[in-house]
Amino acid sequence: MPELPEVEHVRLSLEPMLVEARVTHVRLRRRDFVRQRGRVSPDDLLHGAVIDRLLRHGKDLAIVARDGRTVGVHLGMSGWLSWQPLSAGERTRERDPHVHCVWVIDGPRGRGVLRFRDPRRFGGLWTFGSPEAWAQEKLAGRGPDALAVTPRQLAGALDRSRRPIKAALLDQAVLAGVGNIYADEALFHAGVHPGMSAHRFAKDAELIRRFCTGLRAILRRAIKSGGSTVRTYRGVRGEEGMFAVRHLVYGRAGRPCVRCGSLLRSMQLAQRTTVFCPQCQARSRRANRQADSAG
DNA sequence: ACCCGCACCTGTAAGC
DNA sequence: TGCTTACAGGTGCGGG
Numbered sequence: 173m174p175e176l177p178e179v180e181h182v183r184l185s186l187e188p189m190l191v192e193a194r195v196t197h198v199r200l201r202r203r204d205f206v207r208q209r210g211r212v213s214p215d216d217l218l219h220g221a222v223i224d225r226l227l228r229h230g231k232d233l234a235i236v237a238r239d240g241r242t243v244g245v246h247l248g249m250s251g252w253l254s255w256q257p258l259s260a261g262e263r264t265r266e267r268d269p270h271v272h273c274v275w276v277i278d279g280p281r282g283r284g285v286l287r288f289r290d291p292r293r294f295g296g297l298w299t300f301g302s303p304e305a306w307a308q309e310k311l312a313g314r315g316p317d318a319l320a321v322t323p324r325q326l327a328g329a330l331d332r333s334r335r336p337i338k339a340a341l342l343d344q345a346v347l348a349g350v351g352n353i354y355a356d357e358a359l360f361h362a363g364v365h366p367g368m369s370a371h372r373f374a375k376d377a378e379l380i381r382r383f384c385t386g387l388r389a390i391l392r393r394a395i396k397s398g399g400s401t402v403r404t405y406r407g408v409r410g411e412e413g414m415f416a417v418r419h420l421v422y423g424r425a426g427r428p429c430v431r432c433g434s435l436l437r438s439m440q441l442a443q444r445t446t447v448f449c450p451q452c453q454a455r456s457r458r459a460n461r462q463a464d465s466a467g
Numbered sequence: 468a469c470c471c472g473c474a475c476c477t478g479t480a481a482g483c
Numbered sequence: 484t485g486c487t488t489a490c491a492g493g494t495g496c497g498g499g
Contacts, residue, residue: 175492231493249493250477270477292476294493335470343470344494351492402492403479422492443472445490 174247176318176349177394178405178413179233182253183226184395185408189255190223190235190286193279205272205290206297216299217273218243227303229317230348232310240302244310248294255408258283273297311348318349319391323380330374337373338366339442352444353400353422354390360421361386365453366439366446393418421447 174182198214206212213219221237228234233245245253258264258276264285266274272293275286288297300306316325329346330337340346341355350358359366362383364373373379399405399413402423407413416423420430425438429449437450 178492246493248476249491251493290476291478292491292493294476333469339470342493353492400492405492442470444492 174231174251174399174405175351175354176231177354177391177397177415178399179228179231179247179349180319180395181399181413182247182408183228183233186253186255186286187226189279189281189284190277191225191279192222193277193281194222195219195237195275196278197274197276199266199274200272201266201274202272202293205288205293206299208299212299215241216243217297218275223277223279227306229307229311230314230344231351232314232348234300234303234306234310236303236306242300242303242306244298244300244306245288246295246298248290248292248296250292250404251288251290251295252404252406253408254287254289254406254410256285256287258285313345314348315344315346316348318347318354319388321347321384321387323377323384326384327374327377327380330370333370333374335370336367336441337364337370338444338446340370342442342444349391350387352446353402353419354387354394356422356447357390357419358383358387360449360453361390363452365455366441366448367455421449423447 195218198217198219200206200212200217203212218237218241221239221241223235224238225236227236235243268289270291271287271289273288277284277286298310315329330340333340338355338359341350394400394415397413397415398407400415401412402416405413421436424436425447427436429436429452432451434449434451436447438445438447
């Protein structure tokens with residue numbers, strides 16, 4: 173579910189509630205949801221800590237305490253972090269079997285419950301002694317964040333790769349934060365066929381620059397809209413992200429292209445459903461220019 | 468070294 | 484209605 177815009181929206185939404193707040197209770201309901209060998213203590217999950225900041229790189233999130241304790245959060249496909257205000261003296265009882273970890277938090281904006289719900293359990297929690305350890309261990313092998321990547325970095329990561337560009341974009345070692353939705357949207361924006369080889373894409377400096385600019389714009393707009401709710405994604409208050417109504421290709425196979433009217437096509441690429449416009453994203457750029465000049 | 472294909476899970480919707 | 488199947492936003496691994 174959540175790609176960079178969804179994760180960033182969650183981070184921004186939680187920040188005012190969590191920063192400067194103290195964790196007063198922690199309840200881990202599924203031990204194996206914390207990817208750590210041996211015993212997990214409440215202290216590992218920030219019990220008693222004062223939260224200092226929330227970090228994000230790609231789709232990875234980290235909750236960092238003042239004393240350095242850090243919890244890495246990954247939402248996987250179906251993960252949801254929710255915030256519910258709690259009145260004084262009120263207690264919570266979990267009945268939802270998919271809520272795997274619960275934190276009660278006392279902060280400048282009042283008391284509340286932070287819950288991590290994840291039915292498919294592809295997500296998880298990781299514990300570290302410092303934010304540096306998080307960056308070193310959890311982010312090892314991750315590429316640059318998709319909001320900050322430079323055309324140069326992207327070209328460098330792609331120029332010896334023979335994979336289809338779509339497959340490379342989904343690879344978090346190349347670029348951190350892009351998943352199936354935003355890969356399709358960004359390729360459409362740049363007019364690139366998803367099956368184009370990565371090294372050919374990397375050779376075209378002008379194309380890469382255009383792609384990076386478009387990608388950043390799409391991600392920024394998506395963050396502002398609260399992300400994309402396609403099925404299950406929700407913001408921290410349970411609200412839907414409104415960016416899906418602005419998807420131009422993702423989820424629109426068989427419908428007309430907003431630019432040229434051709435019917436959007438669907439194919440399997442890197443085991444993922446891929447939607448593109450056969451006209452605006454033609455395989456050869458010559459065909460592409462012809463399509464442009466034809467209007 | 469690179470890249471593919473699959474496994475990891477559950478929920479939902481469509482098809483029969 | 485009920486059963487079966489396909490599919491879903493992600494990642495990490497084995498092995499070709």
